[in-house]
Amino acid sequence: MTSKSWKVYNPSGKRRVVVTKELPGNRWLKILAEADARVEYGTETRILRVSEIKAAIGDRCDGAIGQLTENWGNTLFVALRKAGGTAYSNYAVGYNNVDIDAATKIGIPVGNTPGVLTETTAEMAVALTFAAARRVPEADVYMRGGNYEGWLPTLFLGELLCRKTVGVVGAGAIGTAYAKMMVEGLKMDFIYYDIHQNRGLETYLREYSRFLKTQGEAPVKVTRATTVEELLENAPLTSHPKPGRQPVPKAFYAAPADASSEDSWSLACAISRPKTI
Numbered sequence: 001m002t003s004k005s006w007k008v009y010n011p012s013g014k015r016r017v018v019v020t021k022e023l024p025g026n027r028w029l030k031i032l033a034e035a036d037a038r039v040e041y042g043t044e045t046r047i048l049r050v051s052e053i054k055a056a057i058g059d060r061c062d063g064a065i066g067q068l069t070e071n072w073g074n075t076l077f078v079a080l081r082k083a084g085g086t087a088y089s090n091y092a093v094g095y096n097n098v099d100i101d102a103a104t105k106i107g108i109p110v111g112n113t114p115g116v117l118t119e120t121t122a123e124m125a126v127a128l129t130f131a132a133a134r135r136v137p138e139a140d141v142y143m144r145g146g147n148y149e150g151w152l153p154t155l156f157l158g159e160l161l162c163r164k165t166v167g168v169v170g171a172g173a174i175g176t177a178y179a180k181m182m183v184e185g186l187k188m189d190f191i192y193y194d195i196h197q198n199r200g201l202e203t204y205l206r207e208y209s210r211f212l213k214t215q216g217e218a219p220v221k222v223t224r225a226t227t228v229e230e231l232l233e234n235a236p237l238t239s240h241p242k243p244g245r246q247p248v249p250k251a252f253y254a255a256p257a258d259a260s261s262e263d264s265w266s267l268a269c270a271i272s273r274p275k276t277i
């Protein structure tokens with residue numbers, strides 16, 4: 001990595017802060033500059049190795065902001081401490097990439113960013129839900145491949161989501177926001193699996209269901225599943241009986257905050273496993 005991979009903002013700042021990736025906008029730069037920080041931020045698009053971040057910390061660094069793609073463990077916290085660092089912040093709500101025990105032992109407080117992207121992430125889940133149900137990526141490849149010859153009643157038929165069932169695993173902040181978007185937007189029945197009961201969400205959706213009845217519309221069902229299997233039974237996954245066709249998922253999930261990426265991946269695989277109905 002060359003010195004060109006790092007940019008400097010407010011070079012005369014008394015404190016030195018290393019930010020491993022350039023962040024969106026410029027408010028973060030202004031806030032750090034107001035705190036008299038010289039900000040050195042990485043411009044590499046690939047994920048940095050621990051050795052590269054350690055080199056960037058160098059022998060004087062008051063604080064660092066890192067990414068969830070980086071391994072913030074003992075090596076980096078020792079390096080940060082030796083360089084005079086007093087704080088590390090993870091640019092994410094999740095912190096599976098941070099060894100909290102190591103940071104605590106070394107005496108470096110760790111921050112994260114809960115709450116700021118809840119609606120954004122829920123909207124992304126809604127986007128993926130529609131893309132999967134309406135077979136948007138498949139149809140896009142087909143169109144760009146020059147295969148379209150004219151509209152057909154069966155061409156990329158997809159799934160109607162309205163009044164179907166939506167399933168959520170992990171009805172925390174994102175799961176709740178996503179559930180409200182799907183249930184209020186599409187009047188879907190809702191089933192969720194979570195180790196904690198989300199009474200607030202249940203009450204909210206039941207009130208919405210009552211409202212629908214007052215409007216002469218059918219109510220929506222709200223169910224807490226006792227197992228993931230029960231959720232999958234009630235929000236079945238696929239609908240395309242033709243061999244070779246991609247399954248169309250009808251259940252989507254928000255991973256719990258303490259789930260590792262491996263857990264999330266296993267769950268995603270389980271959920272997307274083809275099952276004909």
Ligand SMILES: NC(=O)c1ccc[n+]([C@@H]2O[C@H](COP(=O)([O-])OP(=O)(O)OC[C@H]3O[C@@H](n4cnc5c(N)ncnc54)[C@H](O)[C@@H]3O)[C@@H](O)[C@H]2O)c1
Binds near residue numbers: 114175194
């Ligand atoms: N909120 C954000 O800004 C954001 C942005 C991008 C990605 N993410 C990721 O999305 C995930 C969810 O974020 P969130 O803000 O909704 O977190 P959250 O802590 O509010 O919700 C997580 C939910 O998962 C439940 N849960 C925990 N362990 C479980 C288990 N074993 N089985 C079933 N449920 C379990 C918890 O009870 C909780 O309701 C996290 O992995 C997070 O890193 C969050």
